[in-house]
Amino acid sequence: MQSLTNRSKMVSNKKMSFVEKLYLPAIFGGMLITFKHLFKKHNTLKYPEQTKKFAPVYRGQHVLKRDEEGRENCTACGLCAVACPAEAITMVAGERKKGEESLYREEKYAETYEINMLRCIFCGLCEEACPKEAIFLTDRLVPSQFERNEFIMGKDRLVEDVNNRIDITARQLTGKRGEI
Amino acid sequence: MDTGLFLEKLILVVILFAISLGVAMYSTYLERKVAAWFQDRVGPDRAGPWGLLQPLADGGKMFFKEDFTPVNADKWLFIIAPGIAMFVALITSAVIPWGPNIFLFGRDIQLQVAHVDIGILFIMGFVSIGVYGIMIGGWASNNKFSLFGAIRASSQMISYELAMGIAVITIVLLTGSLDLGEIVKAQHGINWFVFKQPVAFIIFFVCALAECNRAPFDLAECESELIGGYHTEYGSMKLGFFLFAEYTNMFISSAVIAVLFFGGYNFPGMDAFTGNWLALMCVGVFFAKIVFFIFVFMWIRWTIPRFRFDQLMHLGWKRMIPIALINLLITAVVIAFMEGWFN
Ligand code: SF4
Ligand code: SF4
Numbered sequence: 001m002q003s004l005t006n007r008s009k010m011v012s013n014k015k016m017s018f019v020e021k022l023y024l025p026a027i028f029g030g031m032l033i034t035f036k037h038l039f040k041k042h043n044t045l046k047y048p049e050q051t052k053k054f055a056p057v058y059r060g061q062h063v064l065k066r067d068e069e070g071r072e073n074c075t076a077c078g079l080c081a082v083a084c085p086a087e088a089i090t091m092v093a094g095e096r097k098k099g100e101e102s103l104y105r106e107e108k109y110a111e112t113y114e115i116n117m118l119r120c121i122f123c124g125l126c127e128e129a130c131p132k133e134a135i136f137l138t139d140r141l142v143p144s145q146f147e148r149n150e151f152i153m154g155k156d157r158l159v160e161d162v163n164n165r166i167d168i169t170a171r172q173l174t175g176k177r178g179e180i
Numbered sequence: 181m182d183t184g185l186f187l188e189k190l191i192l193v194v195i196l197f198a199i200s201l202g203v204a205m206y207s208t209y210l211e212r213k214v215a216a217w218f219q220d221r222v223g224p225d226r227a228g229p230w231g232l233l234q235p236l237a238d239g240g241k242m243f244f245k246e247d248f249t250p251v252n253a254d255k256w257l258f259i260i261a262p263g264i265a266m267f268v269a270l271i272t273s274a275v276i277p278w279g280p281n282i283f284l285f286g287r288d289i290q291l292q293v294a295h296v297d298i299g300i301l302f303i304m305g306f307v308s309i310g311v312y313g314i315m316i317g318g319w320a321s322n323n324k325f326s327l328f329g330a331i332r333a334s335s336q337m338i339s340y341e342l343a344m345g346i347a348v349i350t351i352v353l354l355t356g357s358l359d360l361g362e363i364v365k366a367q368h369g370i371n372w373f374v375f376k377q378p379v380a381f382i383i384f385f386v387c388a389l390a391e392c393n394r395a396p397f398d399l400a401e402c403e404s405e406l407i408g409g410y411h412t413e414y415g416s417m418k419l420g421f422f423l424f425a426e427y428t429n430m431f432i433s434s435a436v437i438a439v440l441f442f443g444g445y446n447f448p449g450m451d452a453f454t455g456n457w458l459a460l461m462c463v464g465v466f467f468a469k470i471v472f473f474i475f476v477f478m479w480i481r482w483t484i485p486r487f488r489f490d491q492l493m494h495l496g497w498k499r500m501i502p503i504a505l506i507n508l509l510i511t512a513v514v515i516a517f518m519e520g521w522f523n
Contacts, residue, residue: 024382027484034218034483044222 056170059122059137062115062158063166067105070162073134074113075106083129088119106132113158117142117151127171136168184287192293196273204427205235207474211427214478242420250322250413257320262414262421265313269428272306275299276435277361279445279463282456291463292361299360300348303436304341307391311337313425314393314400318410329409332489333400336390339493340397343500344387347380350504350511351440364444369451372443379507381441383500388433390496393426395481399489434473435466442469 019025045052054060065073076093094111096104103109126135145151160166209224209231216223224231249258274293282289296302311334318330351373352358355366367373374381390397401409411422438444445462453461487495516522 027480030483031479034479037220038217040220042216042220042222046222046225 054139056139058139059124061117061138061140061142062120062126062153063136063138063140063168064113064155064159065134065136065168066160066162066165069102071101071103071105072109072159073105073132074110074130075108075132075134076110076113077108077131079129079131080126080135083125084120085123085125086119086121088116088121089126090114090116110155113155115153115158117153118148136171138166138168139170140166188287188289189293192289192291193274196278196293197270200270200273200428200431201424203431203470203474204424205239207427207430208238208423209235210474211478211481214475215482218479218482239420242417245416247416247418248413252322253413254320254322257316258413259418261313261317261320262418262425263313264316265310265425266421266428268306268310268313269425269432272303272432273435275302275360276432276439277364277444278466279459282459284456291459295361296359298358300352300358300363300440303360303432304345304348307429308337308341310391310425310429313422314410317414317422321410321413323413325406325408326410326412329400329406329412332406333393333410336393336397336399336492336496339496340387340390340500343383343496343504344391346501346504346508347377347384347387348440350377350380350508353508353511353515360439360444364439364446367443367446369446370443370448372441372446374441377441377507377511379503380511381437383504383507384440385437386500388437389477389480390492392429392433392477394430394477396484396487397492398481398486399492402486430474430477431470434470434477437473438466438469 067073076091078091078093081087081089081091091110091113093108096107096109122137124137127137142151212234213223213231215221224234227233227237249255275296276299277292279291282291314333315330318326318328318333321327351363354373354376355363357363357366389395393400399409400406401411406412411419414422445466447462447465450458450462
């Protein structure tokens with residue numbers, strides 16, 4: 001039979017030679033190998049004290065961005081929800097009232113916006129779909145919880161704090177939208 | 181009875197007991213560390229500096245676990261089994277000569293709890309009783325995996341004890357004595373038996389591995405098929421006793437290997453010292469040898485995969501015993517020749 005790769009090997013069922021039957025040479029060889037490992041550098045990361053740096057393109061917990069004036073970017077167009085393969089996003093749209101111009105950038109905004117972090121597969125398609133550069137994935141881990149419904153994150157946890165912006169420059173697609 | 185002698189033995193027993201437990205405790209720590217090093221990991225390092233308090237934490241955990249007895253288990257046997265295992269593991273240390281005599285308070289103190297003329301027989305006897313702990317434990321649990329483990333353990337021990345005994349006989353032939361003290365004295369300096377009897381040493385060592393149920397012969401408790409074997413149903417400190425007995429066994433086996441083949445407390449250049457200093461150094465050297473052999477036990481465990489059971493039996497009956505017998509025969513002939521039997 002022709003093999004698909006050149007990595008396949010014939011199984012050999014040859015009888016063990018006398019030296020092999022003694023086991024000892026093989027055992028000493030094995031012990032030598034393990035002994036060499038005694039002096040190798042270990043790869044352990046002492047977790048709580050040391051943490052690993054995430055790759056710049058790491059896809060973690062989402063953030064709903066505000067613009068420079070602190071207004072929410074999202075206009076509740078629903079494109080992210082449509083794009084989401086896991087159907088993790090739901091929202092209810094609302095109309096911006098007079099006097100709320102400093103809160104929402106567009107005339108229509110999301111009254112509620114929820115992502116179910118248990119459904120989400122962190123594919124980042126919502127981020128790609130968004131025409132308003134409102135939703136981004138960040139390098140934050142979704143915190144563990146005791147209750148399932150704690151994982152359904154509303155706007156209180158998704159929208160970034162005005163005074164405590166979340167840096168997404170590594171994933172910032174501003175100006176590159178057209179190229180994608 | 182001489183009160184001084186009584187006191188001296190009592191103190192020695194207590195010290196020995198403490199040392200055996202301490203060594204067994206820290207063997208668990210060493211085992212994890214060694215395993216970690218061999219696998220390029222760090223091992224336990226959270227409890228105390230370098231994780232040195234880990235055994236205490238483990239012990240504490242063991243005590244607070246639920247002490248569970250299966251409904252259909254034979255209660256009495258279930259409780260007595262870990263006790264037997266522990267008792268047998270600890271008692272063998274009584275006949276091992278830990279060092280030459282020490283002079284303290286005007287007394288000539290022997291560093292051996294019981295000077296038995298047939299020390300090596302005593303050890304072999306008790307080691308074979310050790311299988312009762314495992315057998316009874318596996319039987320009383322009323323669990324098929326436990327029973328499998330127990331049966332495997334007993335057949336394995338019986339098979340390997342034969343070869344082990346023959347290897348010991350070769351040493352006894354060389355010294356003409358069953359007394360462990362005499363055997364050690366016969367290896368003064370660097371005159372160790374391992375150089376005269378390398379084959380017997382290898383056989384004895386392999387059998388010791390098998391007797392201690394250590395990898396690659398840990399078929400009695402192989403996790404992957406028997407989920408722990410004879411101690412599957414055990415929990416809390418009863419399980420702790422079994423594990424402790426295993427590590428104590430390892431300690432004693434290392435000591436016996438050191439005594440029989442590596443000169444016990446003898447070391448080259450020991451004639452330059454005398455008196456208590458010599459005794460102290462001897463004890464130190466002896467313990468260094470023991471720790472080294474414990475390390476080798478672990479080294480082997482983390483290197484070699486487990487044997488299959490038929491391979492194990494094959495190795496025991498068809499390889500070890502014939503080789504041991506031939507070795508014995510050759511030794512006997514050589515000794516007879518040297519003593520001039522053929523003239
Ligand atoms: S990352 Fe993917 S799965 Fe998660 S919400 Fe966005 S589109 Fe849906
Ligand atoms: S996050 Fe973006 S895509 Fe989703 S509803 Fe808001 S504006 Fe639309």
